[in-house]
C-alpha cells in the first residue's frame with residue numbers, strides 16, 4: 001500500500017433538500033496536480049456535491065478527508081482554512097462592490113488601526129488581474145458594470161490569489177467566448193503544473209475532456225462512476241452521462 | 255455641456271448628489287421668495303438645522319438597514335420609549351440617588367437610554383436574523399409594542415422638567431457653543447477636510463495609482479470648506495434674545511455695553527452630535543469590515559455568506575446600531591422639547607425612511623450613503639418648515655410631502671435606469 005495520499009477524499013456524501021436527494025452516497029477523490037472532471041446533466045448534483053466541500057452546505061452524511069486526515073468543514077470559512085478555493089457557477093460576486101472588494105470579501109486587508117486598507121487591496125488586485133486579464137482597467141467600477149468575461153476573471157482571481165491547494169471550478173467557461181475559454185484552459189494547465197488539485201465541473205463533455213486526468217460522472221444525484229480519461233472515448237462518457245452506464249456495461253447486456 | 259461633463263468626471267462628483275443639492279437650493283430659494291425673505295435667514299436656518307437633527311441621526315442607521323434589504327418601521331416608537339425611560343431616570347430615579355441636578359445625571363441617563371435602545375435593537379435584530387421573521391413584520395410589531403411600552407413607563411404622564419445639562423443636547427438658547435467655539439469647530443473641520451484630501455492623495459501616489467487632477471482636489475476641498483464657513487457664519491449671525499443675553503452676561507459677570515448685548519448662538523449642540531454621528535457612521539460604512547459586509551449582504555446575500563460572512567450575526571448587529579441611534583435621537587428630541595411625552599417620535603419612522611430613500615438608498619439593497627441620507631433629511635425638513643412658515647395647513651403639508659416622496663423615488667428610478675444601475 002504505497003499509493004500516495006489523496007489531496008481530497010469525499011466518502012459517501014449525501015444531502016437532500018425537502019425530500020429530494022440532491023446527492024446520494026457519492027464518493028470521489030482528487031490527487032495533487034490532478035484535474036478531475038465532474039460531469040452530468042443539469043440538476044445531476046454536481047454543484048451541490050462540491051458545495052459540501054466548499055462549506056456552503058453541511059452534508060446530511062458522509063466524511064471528508066484532506067491529505068488523509070478527517071476534515072471538519074462546517075462553513076465556507078473552514079474550507080478556506082484548508083486552502084480550498086471555489087469559483088462558483090453563479091460567480092458569487094457582490095454586484096455593487098468593485099473588483100478589489102470582491103476579491104478580498106471576507107478576508108480584507110486591514111491597517112494597523114483595524115480599518116480597511118483599500119489601497120493595499122487594490123494593489124494586490126491590480127497585480128493578480130494583470131496576470132489573468134492584462135487589459136482590465138475598471139478597478140473602481142462596481143462589478144455589475146463589467147462584461148461576463150471580466151466578471152469571470154474577478155471570480156478566478158479571487159480563487160488563485162489566496163494560494164489555493166484545492167481549486168473547485170464550477171462551469172468556469174459558461175459565460176465566456178472562445179478566446180477567453182482558451183485562456184481558462186491555459187490557466188488550468190498552469191495551476192496543475194504547480195501541484196494544485198482541481199475539480200473541473202461542466203455539463204458539457206467537450207469543455208473538460210482534454211483537460212481532465214480522470215472523469216467522474218453523476219446522474220440524478222448518484223455516482224455513475226469514475227474513469228481515467230485516457231481509457232475512454234467521448235462516446236463512452238456520453239453513455240455514462242446519458243444512460244448512466246459504465247463503459248462495457250452495454251456490451252455485456254447485448 | 256461636454257466640457258462640464260468632463261469637469262465633473264475629473265472631480266469624480268456623484269451627479270446624483272448634485273441633483274439633490276440642486277433640489278435643496280430650489281426649495282430654499284422658492285420658499286424664500288414666497289415668504290418675502292423669511293426662509294434664508296440665520297434664525298430660520300438655525301431652527302431648521304435643530305429640527306432636522308433627530309431625524310438625521312436615525313437616517314444614518316436606516317441607511318445600513320435599507321442597504322441590507324431590510325426596513326425598520328419601529329424607530330419612532332423606539333425613540334418614544336427610550337425618551338420616556340431617560341426622562342424617568344433623570345427626573346425620578348437619579349435625583350433620589352445622586353441628588354437634584356447632579357453633573358453626572360445627563361450622561362448616566364444617556365448611557366442607560368443607549369443601553370435600552372441597543373437591547374431593543376438586539377431583540378428585533380435577532381428575530382430578523384436568526385429566527386428569519388421578515389424585518390417588515392418584526393418592526394411593524396415593534397412599532398406597536400414600543401409605543402405601548404412608552405405609555406406604560408409612566409402610565410401616560412409627561413416627564414418634565416428634564417435635567418438642565420441634558421437639555422443642552424436639544425439646542426435651546428444655552429444649547430449652543432457660542433461664536434468663538436463655533437469658529438474653532440470650523441477650523442478643525444477644515445483642517446480635517448484638507449488633511450483627509452492630502453492623505454488620500456499621498457497614499458494613492460505611494461501605490462502609483464492614478465489620482466484626480468490636483469485642481470479637482472482643490473476645488474472639491476474648497477467647496478466643502480466654504481460650506482463649513484458659511485454654516486458657522488450663519489449660526490454666528492443669529493443673536494440670542496436680549497433678555498437671555500442679559501442673563502448670560504450676569505451669570506458670567508460680563509460688562510453690558512450701552513447698545514445692549516450682541517451674543518451669537520453659534521453652532522447648536524445637536525448639530526455637533528449629528529456631525530459626530532455622521533462621521534462615525536461614514537467611517538463604519540466605508541472604512542471597516544462591518545460596513546463592507548453590510549454592502550456585500552445588500553448586493554448579493556448568497557455571495558456574502560459564501561465568502562464566510564456571518565449574515566445572521568451581521569443582521570442582528572445592524573439593528574443594534576439602529577437602536578443606539580434611536581436613543582441618541584431620543585435624547586435630542588426630548589431635550590429640545592424639555593420634556594418626555596409618550597407620543598414623542600410619532601411618524602418619525604416615515605420621515606427617517608423617506609430621508610434615507612430620498613438620499614439615494616435603494617430598497618432593492620446594496621446602495622446608499624450616509625451623506626445622502628443627511629441631505630434627504632434636510633430636504634424633508636426644509637419642505638415641512640417652509641410650508642409651516644407660509645402657513646399651509648398641516649393636512650395639505652402631508653399631501654405635498656407624500657407626493658414629493660413618490661416623485662423623488664420615481665426620478666431616482668429613471669436616473670438609475672439611464673445610468674445602467676438597477
Ligand SMILES: Nc1ncnc2c1ncn2[C@@H]1O[C@H](COP(=O)(O)OP(=O)(O)O)[C@@H](O)[C@H]1O
Nearest residue numbers: 017020022040041042043044045046047048049
Ligand atoms: N439550495 C437548494 N434548495 C433546494 N434544492 C436544491 C438546492 N440546491 C440544489 N438543489 C436541487 O438539487 C439538485 C441538484 O442541483 P445542482 O447540484 O445544482 O445540479 P448541477 O450543478 O449538477 O446542475 C437539483 O434538483 C436542484 O434543484
Ligand SMILES: [Mg+2]
Nearest residue numbers: 046047089170
Ligand atoms: Mg451546477
